[in-house]
Amino acid sequence: MSKKFCLLLSNTIWILGISGNVWAQSNNLDLVSIIFQGEDLDAWDPPRELQNAFPYYLSGFDEECRPIWVGLLGRWDLSKFISKGESSAKAMEKFIHQAAYRFATSIKNIPSGCEPVSGVVIIYDADGFNYRQITSGETISFVVNACKVFVPLVVQYFENVYFVNTNFMFKGLLAIARPIMGSLMERVEVYGSHKATWVPKLLKKLPRDQLPPTFGGNADFKPIKTYGSYY
Structure with missing residues (x-):
């Protein structure tokens, strides 16, 4: 990573960390009603191009009945869509x-x-991640604005976050984030690209029958709800 990009990214994560710590003091609020008021997100049907480019799905439930969501983060090329203009x-x-x-x-x-x-x-499956997906100035600015919404929800609703199939580039981003985000990063576990190492660890945390085969789950697995293609 260039020094300029590292500095920009560090400042971005620092701002988001401060945001998360502030919101953590107000975790009794109904953040969903406050943050998304008037957006009508239940009814909105995203463009098919976005759904296919940024897939995620509800995989199942853990032993405590908490929903398990999977995002195919390595496929998410933000820069490609941000560069198309304001409407995109x-x-x-x-x-x-x-x-x-x-x-x-x-x-x-x-x-x-x-x-x-x-x-x-x-x-979050980071397989295929590359810095090119996020390194433009426009994309970093976009991420900052988007995460002003996302960070408070992470504080209140995300109890465990697992990153799998991370390469050295993605681990570099997380290494920058960890000391800045503080206690938020205590909920995060990062696994590399060697499945034989991390699959057994993941299966100690989550039920096999609630996960796809790529995460050590059952061969006949079907997600509960998909948004875009998870294959």
């Missing part, structure tokens, strides 16, 4: 808001017989 960037921003909204509100739709849950589990 606005659609991308709303798309991210909708995903965050779905993550947070999924705690209300857990299997019958379960006790209420307060948060969700997120798995």
Whole structure:
């Protein structure tokens, strides 16, 4: 990474960390109602191009009935869409808001017989990630603005976050983030690209029958709900 990019990224993460710490003091608020007021995210149908380029899905539920969401982060080429202009960037921003909204509100739709849950589990698959996807100035600015919404929801609703298939570039980003984000990073576990090493660790945390085969799950796995293609 260039020094300029590292400095820009560090400043970005620092701002988001401060935002997260502030919101952590107000975790009794109904953030979903406050943040997404008037956006009508339940009814909005994103452009098919966005859905296919930024897939994610509800994989299942852990042993505590917390929803398990999977995002195919390595495929997400933000720069490609941000560079198309303002209308594309606005659609991308709303798309991210909708995903965050779905993550947070999924705690209300857990299997019958379960006790209420307060948060969700997120798995981000970084396979294929490259700095080119995020390094433009426009993209960094976009990420800062989008994460002003996302960070408070992480504080309140994301109980565990797993990054899998991370390469050295992605690990570099997380290394910058860890000391700045502070206690938020205590919820994060990072696994590299060697599946034989991290799959057993993941399966100690999450039920095999609630995960796809790529994460050590069952061969006949079907996600509960998909947004874009997870194949």
